[in-house]
Amino acid sequence: MLSGPRPIRRRLCGLLLALLTTPLTAPHPLLASEAWAPAAEPEAWRIRRDRLLASGRLPAADWVYMDSMGTDRLEAGEYLSNPSRSGDVVTFEAAVMLRRAGERAWTVRSIPMRARCDLGVMERRNESGEWGPYPGRPDTAVKVRWICRQS
Numbered sequence: 712m713l714s715g716p717r718p719i720r721r722r723l724c725g726l727l728l729a730l731l732t733t734p735l736t737a738p739h740p741l742l743a744s745e746a747w748a749p750a751a752e753p754e755a756w757r758i759r760r761d762r763l764l765a766s767g768r769l770p771a772a773d774w775v776y777m778d779s780m781g782t783d784r785l786e787a788g789e790y791l792s793n794p795s796r797s798g799d800v801v802t803f804e805a806a807v808m809l810r811r812a813g814e815r816a817w818t819v820r821s822i823p824m825r826a827r828c829d830l831g832v833m834e835r836r837n838e839s840g841e842w843g844p845y846p847g848r849p850d851t852a853v854k855v856r857w858i859c860r861q862s
Contacts, residue, residue: 752776
């Protein structure tokens with residue numbers, strides 16, 4: 712049986728349960744290959760990025776394509792720029808480009824973020840300058856590792 716403070720035990724038990732219940736065909740993100748890297752930027756996303764840069768709606772920067780998704784209701788692309796490492800933290804600017812079904816215009820959100828290399832999580836800075844959790848997805852840990860390896 713695990714001993715120690717309850718929050719630590721609870722986290723360890725949760726991690727153990729997640730590892731034991733994850734199918735072998737899809738490795739858990741915490742065990743995923745260190746070789747993950749973003750796919751090449753699809754041509755359609757390159758064109759969108761260039762148009763948004765030219766219009767001034769996307770801030771001028773060397774944006775790195777991270778990921779994109781599309782459903783019947785939404786299209787979204789994620790980019791990052793200006794990574795800067797300090798200890799176990801990499802700060803960067805994130806951009807999310809999204810368009811909801813039925814809309815012609817793209818919405819661009821630029822978000823100051825940081826990757827906590829030691830914890831495998833991402834955080835975003837709010838309007839008052841404080842860092843808070845950024846909602847994680849199953850692939851967040853491998854993306855954090857990739858970001859941390861780049862800086």
